[in-house]
Amino acid sequence: MSLQRLRYRPRRPFWQLPQHRLPVLSLYKTLLRLSKTFPNDIHKKYLYFAIREKFRSRRYETSVMSTIKHLKEAQECRLTLQKALQGDKESFKHIDDLAWGRKGRLKKVLEVQKIHKLVYDTRTVQSRMIDPHRAYRVPLDPRLYKPPRVRFFRRKRWLKKKHKWREGLVKYTIVTQLGYRLQRIRGWRQPTWISMMMNKRIRQHQKRIDRFRELESYLEMVKGEEVMLKTLNPKLNREMEGFDKLIIQEMIDSRKFYENMMKREKKAKLDDNI
Numbered sequence: 001m002s003l004q005r006l007r008y009r010p011r012r013p014f015w016q017l018p019q020h021r022l023p024v025l026s027l028y029k030t031l032l033r034l035s036k037t038f039p040n041d042i043h044k045k046y047l048y049f050a051i052r053e054k055f056r057s058r059r060y061e062t063s064v065m066s067t068i069k070h071l072k073e074a075q076e077c078r079l080t081l082q083k084a085l086q087g088d089k090e091s092f093k094h095i096d097d098l099a100w101g102r103k104g105r106l107k108k109v110l111e112v113q114k115i116h117k118l119v120y121d122t123r124t125v126q127s128r129m130i131d132p133h134r135a136y137r138v139p140l141d142p143r144l145y146k147p148p149r150v151r152f153f154r155r156k157r158w159l160k161k162k163h164k165w166r167e168g169l170v171k172y173t174i175v176t177q178l179g180y181r182l183q184r185i186r187g188w189r190q191p192t193w194i195s196m197m198m199n200k201r202i203r204q205h206q207k208r209i210d211r212f213r214e215l216e217s218y219l220e221m222v223k224g225e226e227v228m229l230k231t232l233n234p235k236l237n238r239e240m241e242g243f244d245k246l247i248i249q250e251m252i253d254s255r256k257f258y259e260n261m262m263k264r265e266k267k268a269k270l271d272d273n274i
Helices: 018-036 041-057 064-086 089-100 105-111 125-130 192-232 236-240 243-273
Strands: 171-175 181-185
Touching (some): 089 105
16 A cells, blocks of 8 residues: 555645555546446446545545555455456346445435435435535436336416406596606506606616717817817818717717607696696
């Protein structure tokens, strides 16, 4: 063992030393390589997931004695795999029983009554806490069990009752600040979504109107600057060319909206005066 050869305590932790990392990684690779050489598909899957889970769950081990124990266990596993491939009946039967759930972890999983809850992951609780991501799940082979039949019942959708129009209710129309017309019923409270919608529309329209008026002020400033530069020096006027075109183009895009809003505001004022 590589850890048993260390006489003195190293400055770095032992899991960072190359004389420990390299043999452990080579042992892990040999075990995975041996698992792929088995002819049956169930044996391949079980050995691959079991080897990966053992190494991943013990990768944070810091005790020297426990790591030596785990490495001895891995070497014994390698010997059993080699014996099974060479034709040893006892070792092959041991692997076959583990893969088909006649003993080991899969036997406990298969003995559970509500098996459909453990189909997605057959690992222990400790290994699930270490690696909770679904990429590290160990699925249960569907050939080992028959999933229970579950019947799904559809819920009945009850038809909504159509309420009759009560007597005494009065409808009246309201004209908002922007000119929109809404119908209300006397005595009923206005829904919140309508008020939120109207507030949002008012803010958006006000922003666009303010932008149009701001562009008008910019255009007046640019024209005043052009007149002043012409009086001072006509050559300086060439530097100001192009500024007014950008402002006018943006104003043309928002002019239709501005005119419509002005018309609506005038109509709303006339209705209030009447």
